[in-house]
Amino acid sequence: MVDSISRITSALESARELTLEAAAVAASRLGESSYHRYSQSITPEGLRSLLNSRNSREVRDGMKRVASLMACDDPTINLESYFADVVKNVSSDDVKVKRLVAIYMLRYAEKDPGLALLAVNSIQRSLSDPDPEVRSLALKAISDIRIPSLYPIVLHSVKKAITDVAAEVRCAVGFALLKLYREQREELTDDILPLLQDLLADSDPEVVSSAIILMKEAFPDHLELLHGHFRRYCGLLPQLCEWSQLYLIELSVKYCKHFIPRPILMDSSDAARAVPLSDDFADIPFAIYDVSFHPDLSMFLDSLQKLLHSQNAAVVVAISKAYFELSPSLTFKNSKATDALVRLIGGPSIADGRALIFQCILVYCAVDPSTFSRFLNKFFLLPSDDTNTAVAKLKILSTLVDLNNVKRVVSEIKYYIINDQRPAVIQEALNSLAGCGQLSRSLSLHITKWLLTRMVDSISSASLDSFVSVLRSLIQENPAEHLHTMLNLSQVLRTENYLSGTAKAGIVWLFGEFSSINFTICPDVLRILIPNFSREPKEVRLQIVLLAAKLLSWEVDNSKNSSTEVGAFDIDNSRTAQMARSVFYLAKFDDDFDIRDRSRLFCSLFDNERYEIASLLLQAPKPSSIAPMALNMSSSANASSFASLGLDPGMEDYLSFSSWTFDGDADESSALRVPAQTKDYSRMKTSFSSSTFFGGKNSDDFGGTSPVSETSDDVHTQSSRGFTSSAGRKYKLQSLDEFFSDIPARGQRRRRVLVEEESSDEEETSQEDSESDDTSISSSSESEAESNIEVNT
Amino acid sequence: MFLSFYITDLKNALVFQHLLSYDSPTFMSLWTKLQAMAPESPNDDSWFKVSIGRSLQVYRFKSKANKLIYWCLATHQSNPLEPAVFLEGFDNTLLQYFDKDQLTISKMVNNQDRIALLLNCMVDANEPAVTDFNHLRDMVPSREDLSKVINSTASSLSNRISQRNTSQVLNIGDPAKGPAAKEKLVPWRSAGVKYSNNELYVDVVETVHVILRKNEKTGELTSVRGVLDGVVDFRSHLSGNPVIALNLRLRGHDLGMPALHQCCLDSYQGRPDQLRFVPPDGKFQLMHYSIDLDSLQSKSKLFSNIGLVSPDYRTELGDLGDEFEVNLNIAGSQHAKVVDDLVITLSFGPLPSECKIKVLRSTHGHFENCASNNIGKWVFDKETPTGTLPVLRGCLENATREQVRALQLSVSYTNRGELPSGIKVDSVDILSGLSKNIKPFKGVKYIAKTGDFHLR
Known part of the structure; x- marks a missing residue:
């Protein structure tokens, strides 16, 4: 009986648990949209109380609301007014809330420096958190706050974090330094450079990645920093993060040009002939040649080969550019970089x-x-x-x-x-x-013919202008061949009525130009155009005036050449002159002042017999309208x-x-790149090894251990690891809060809530201890300096 | 240096914004500025970059999979390609993170906080920082939504309930991580991944881009330009750090210089048919290759590699010469029983308004006229069986022979089970890293799609 009751009770118990779980699920996991509706319904006052709540779930809801308010452009709610409410949550245990607060601070901290400084203290405390993710987040957050008075503290934290065991924290150091550099360039250069050197010497690819971003942004000209690492980086390149690959390739190309001799080209047929690669890509004296690279340069170029398979298009383009700049065209062609570009x-x-x-x-x-x-x-x-x-x-x-x-x-x-x-x-x-x-004469004729038929056939007039300008350039190229085309064009002028003004003007202009090649057909064109002068659009009228002036000018010149006497040109008996006169006369009554003006100009030129000026004005050679695509990469x-x-x-x-600047010889160049010492912080990790620093972690066995054994274990390790000074006082990293309160707040927090959380809590504290020990062992004076600074803030 | 990020829908209405400092403009002010600076560009569809001010640039990226536009404001970049590539990567990351094929606006709005968190990790010091997906997911743990919970098998649910391990009920399909995350073996794989159901899936998707030209005199089809764009997507849900060997049967195709995921870069030996790698956890793109169809020597070889549907047409038929006939050959296939969503778009050159496309008879589907009178669509049923020869006969009323001769076709369809190139996955082996008694489920899927498939 009792047995069955207990069974029922346990069944009920588990059922209750299930229901509770289900309720939690319903509240959060199921249905994002319903959550969103709930989130939308939070009032401004409600938001404030959520943010100030002691319940972590409510804080989370509040922060989510803040995040979505930041993400949408809602002018009705002033988020700045929640600054204090939001920022106080920076000490939350929830990494997500921390991150959201960091995002908020990133945006609003500048606006309210006084309040932002309040948060600094808690952020600083989490700089010594056992979880590397929290540490790196804290470093990121503190360096994101753009308040000048904070920079010394950031710099100090960075100097400490640079020897952190976790790579991701050292990685955050690179970014933090970059932010510092951006805010205070000159003052901090001397502080940042040695730190950058440390980061570059790091053995972890992730840290090198961030160091390279820092270098590319802050010190792109300090290429000498790469000396000791150049060869190592060639091997490391595929392991870096993709953006750093990109930057490293670009920096290395510059480096090669500064510190590695040019490749030597050798004629295949005659081994004695050899020249260094010129800056002009196409300037290669031999048809077939071998290339000899400096070993370091060829190592760099080889290391790029693998990265051609990168999924990042920018990396592939950077590689192609490296080959383009550092090697002769034959190597570039055979490098597969072209294939990779074509794949993209x-x-x-x-x-x-x-x-x-x-x-x-x-x-x-x-x-x-x-x-x-x-x-x-x-x-x-x-x-x-x-x-x-x-x-x-x-x-x-x-x-x-x-x-x-x-x-x-x-x-x-x-x-x-x-x-x-x-x-x-x-x-x-x-x-x-x-x-x-x-390319060839027959093609040119073929194309002009095709263009002419298209011009006549095409319904849309939008592109006609470009047709004319292309025709013009083709005809200009070789005018003598295109008599037939010009005849066709005159046909077009006469018969097609739908030609747009600009297209027609273009054709008329073409005849004006053509008059220098074949004068005979042009006056007839003018004759045809005159009767309709007043009905033409503005552009065409202008061109007719110009055509008339050009023809007259040529006529004068031609007559001069045939009969050598001066002033023999009889203006009254010339047909062209008469036509020109009538055009100028018509133009005098034009609506458009430009046309009136020009006709007056030409009239006075010819009436006063200033033929030289006229021919200077009207017979100037015109440049081709279409530039060739060939590019000359000289010097x-x-x-x-x-x-x-x-x-x-x-x-x-x-x-x-830029051009190649290195002038020394190969040995001199190689000597520069003696491998530098790398800094491997994982060695530090192994020296503490499983027994100390990772003791807490390793004893944790997928949450299976009971809380009791956990606690005892913790006590044990703590006592064995505690470093006691002669005065008997324990050195520990203290934050401002702790310093003032002087009461170990952790004691109360320890045995609370559920099993899982406790275990994580335990781990946290134990590791925090061990870390503080670690620093105090290495340099107890530094930790004192640390607490001094904290007091100063 | 990035200053801010925005996501909008196709009508430029804001969905999400992430400002990296107090001075960064909101989207509304940016939009006003854009319209003032370059009045035509906001409406023009094809721009991706516009300079506002001396050193400020706005980059825009239109997502291919989603109906979203990504924007960012950046100061002058030494490499203008960088923001464009970053935005594309961001789009992919979001797709992976939410594990969807397409992101809806409401999904984005519901998860604004998560997107902000992701961006916060992806950008540090206004420069791109963490872009590796597994790393990002470790930093911003993803959450399974309702559909996932329901989709995961009922049996495993009941199993876990019977084990009274209720805390895990909610972690179905989610890598259950031990509290002690172990050291990462490779940087791209999360540490300590553990699944109860070990599965891996390979999806090979090929997109056909081919332009065929019909010789006016002989009626022969020749290819102007052809390329197969192939992607090998991989989804791994495997415990530990397994080493996987993927062997492909290439059928003599040259994959050129395929783009590979970071995980197989180091071990790549120049043989795209033999890949060895430690996969990242979750879904990722293993390889992106392109097969050049122009280099194929014989014509028959070309036509056997452009997929199941080959189009052809004849014009100037009938008494008046204004009729045309479109013939399709949907090849029979053992692996693909049907072709999905087949649509043939017919287009003529610009026509005078009295002309009209009229269908005389068709064997399959129905015909839709479009707003402009020179375009029509022959829409098939959802599924068309393979091994059929659909024919459409129509006429262009009041048109001359020349106008009818300008007929062009574009083809669009998808099919499963067979790739145009005939590439197959030979085997997916787990070489090591997974304990012997686990037999993971392996799935392979082939999908063929059309991109620019034209006959002119």
């Missing part, structure tokens, strides 16, 4: 940064097209490419095009011109087409040489590089 751009790109990669490739191609010539197909447009990408691809195509592949490229580009809707793309495609046309590439490529300004800065 395989699919279509939709408004992401991929266009920048194309710009990068464009620069490589402009310098030496052979590097990417085998990937021609990859630069054909995909239908979903965004505008930036499409434009960059077309530019690359025009650098890669040669007589072997031009047929394919031209047919593709024609397709884009017909089918694409975006004016920028059509414009660029036309430019590329003009580039193709410059040092500067931004101006990129101008013709139309790159993103940021990318221009990124791709322009």
Whole structure:
């Protein structure tokens, strides 16, 4: 009977437990949306009381609400007013709450330095927390507070943390130093540099990663810091975090140029001929050559090979840039860096940064097209490419095009011109087409013919202007060949009525220019244009006036050349002069003042027989409208040489590089890189080993041990590890609170709540003890200095 | 140097913002500034970077999987690619963290605190800091939501209840960590991972980008440009620190320079078909490869590698020459019984307004006309069985022969069970690190998708 009752009771008990659990689940885990609704309903006053609550769950709810208020742009609630309520929770046991407070402080601490300083004390206390995560968070939080009076304390904490056993704490040191440096550059440089050296010498890749970020941001010119580590870093590179890989590659490229001799190029056919690599990428005197690298340089370049498989696009681009800068084009081509770049751009790109990669490739191609010539197909447009990408691809195509592949490229580009809707793309495609046309005479004729038919057929007039400008550039290139094209154009002028003003003006202008090549057909064009002068749009009228003036000027010159007598030109009997007169006359009554003005100018020029001035004005040679894509990387590439490529300004800065400055010989260079001592803090860890520092941890066996044994164990270790001074007083790290209160607050906290929490509590205290012991053993004077400083704050 | 991060929906309404200092502008003020500085760019879809002020830049990244836009404000970067790549990585991290294929706005709003915590870890001193996912998850423990709890098998639930280990009921599928987190073996794997159900899944997803051209005279199809974009996704729920060997059957394809996850970088021997690695815990992208279809020598080889659906068309049919016919060949396959969500988009060049696409007859699906009169969609049922030959016959009313000849097709579908390239996972072996008596469940999935698949 009793047995059965106890069984029922236990069943009920477990049922009750289950229900409680379920309730907790219902409250939190199930249904984020319902939680969100609850969170939304918290009133401003309610929020304050939640934040001040003693219940950790309520504090958590409050902090979550604060976080979501920070995340949404809600002007109705002034979060700054909760500063004190939020910041006091920094001493919470919950890491998540701590982190949220840190986020809040990051944003608002500057606004209220006085209150922010209140939190410093608790943060400092958690700097000696047994949990490395808490320590690193505390370091991060304290360095995030931008208050000048705090910097000495931060610097001090950093100096202490740099010898921390846990790598993540040392890693946080790097970031903390960076923040300090940003706030107070000059004053702290001398303090930060030696610490940076320590970090760089660290054996842990994670710490090196943060050191490199610090170095790249704060001391990019102190390349000598890399001397002792250069060879080690080459091996370490794949283990660093991806962003540091990126920065290290960039720093190392600069380093190589400063401290390693240039690679030597040797002619394969004649071994005696050897020259160092020039800064000009394309300037290589031999057709086939071998390259000899300095061992350290080749080690660096080899170490990059593996990273070509990186998933981070920026890393791959940085590697390609390293090869581009440090090795001759043949090595670059064979390095697989090109393949990796091409992999990045395989699919279509939709408004992401991929266009920048194309710009990068464009620069490589402009310098030496052979590097990417085998990937021609990859630069054909995909239908979903965004505008930036499409434009960059077309530019690359025009650098890669040669007589072997031009047929394919031209047919593709024609397709884009017909089918694409975006004016920028059509414009660029036309430019590329003009580039193709410059390759050979027959192509040029073919393309102009095609453009003419397109011009006549196309319904939309938006792109007609660009058609004309491309035609113009093609005809300008080789005007004598294009008589037939010009005749066709005159046909177009006469018959097509839907030509837009600018397109028509362009054609008229073209005839003005063409008059220098073949004068005979031009006056007839003018004759056709005059009757409709008043009905033409403004731009066309202007060009007709100009055409008339040009023709007249040529006529004068021609007559001068045929009959050598001075002033023989009979202006009254010349047909051209009569036509010009009538045009100028018509223009006198124009609505547009510019046209009136110009006609007056030309009239007075010709009436006063200032023919020299007229021919200077009107017969000046015009530059081609489409610049070639080839790029000359002489001495040092500067931004101006990129101008013709139309790159993103940021990318221009990124791709322009310095020239090679090292002048010494190979041995001298090698001697610089004697490996420096590394600092391995894990050795420190093993010296304490399982018996001491990790004693608490190792005795914990997946939460299975009973609380009783735990406590006794703790007492035991504590007594054995306590370091007692001669005065009998125990040295321990104290925070300001403890210093003033002088009552060990931990005693009461120890035996509370549930089993699991207790065990973690135990661990915490035991480790805290051991850590404080550790510092006091190493330097008890330092710990005294520490407490002094704390008192000062 | 990053100054602030924002996430908005596609209509530029704020979902989340994270400001790194008191001076960083809120999204509202940034938006006003953007509109004042560059009035056309906020509405233009294709920009990713805009300079405001002398050294301030706004970067924008439009997520591919989610209907979200990520923004960040940064000071002048030495490498402009950096913020763009960071935002893309952030998008991936969020997807991994919440373990979803797509993030909804409400999910983001509900978890603003977590996203803030993640960003707080990912950015330190205004520079990118921790980006490794396992490390991030250790710092910001993720929470299983309702669907996870329900999805995890009822049996394991009841098992645990019967063991009276109620504290673990809530940790289903979550790595149960011992209080003493052991030392990490490799930096990318959380320490002390322990599962009761050991599982690993390999998903291979290939996206076909191919542009075919139909020769006007001979009617032959040739490829202008073709590439298969492949991703090997891996999901590991394994205890301890196992070493895994993944062998692929490549069928003679050259994967070029695949992008590999950090975990197999060090042991990579230049053989993408033999990968050895200690996986990070949870889901990650193991490999990203691309197969160049342009380099394939024969045409038959090309067509056997562009997936199950091959399109073709004929135009200028009928008495007036204004009819056209679209033929599809959905190849039969042992592994894929159906093709999902097949849609063929027909488009002509710009047409005068009196022209209209009219369908005469079709064997499958239905036809939808779009707002502009030169585009129409042939939409199939949810599932179309493989081994069929659907045909659509239609005409373009009041159009000339030239206008009909400008027909272009774009194809979109997905299918499971077979990849266009025919690549298969040969074996996934656990070499060491897992105790012998555990037999993990292994799953392999193949998905084919289309990206830019055009016939012109």
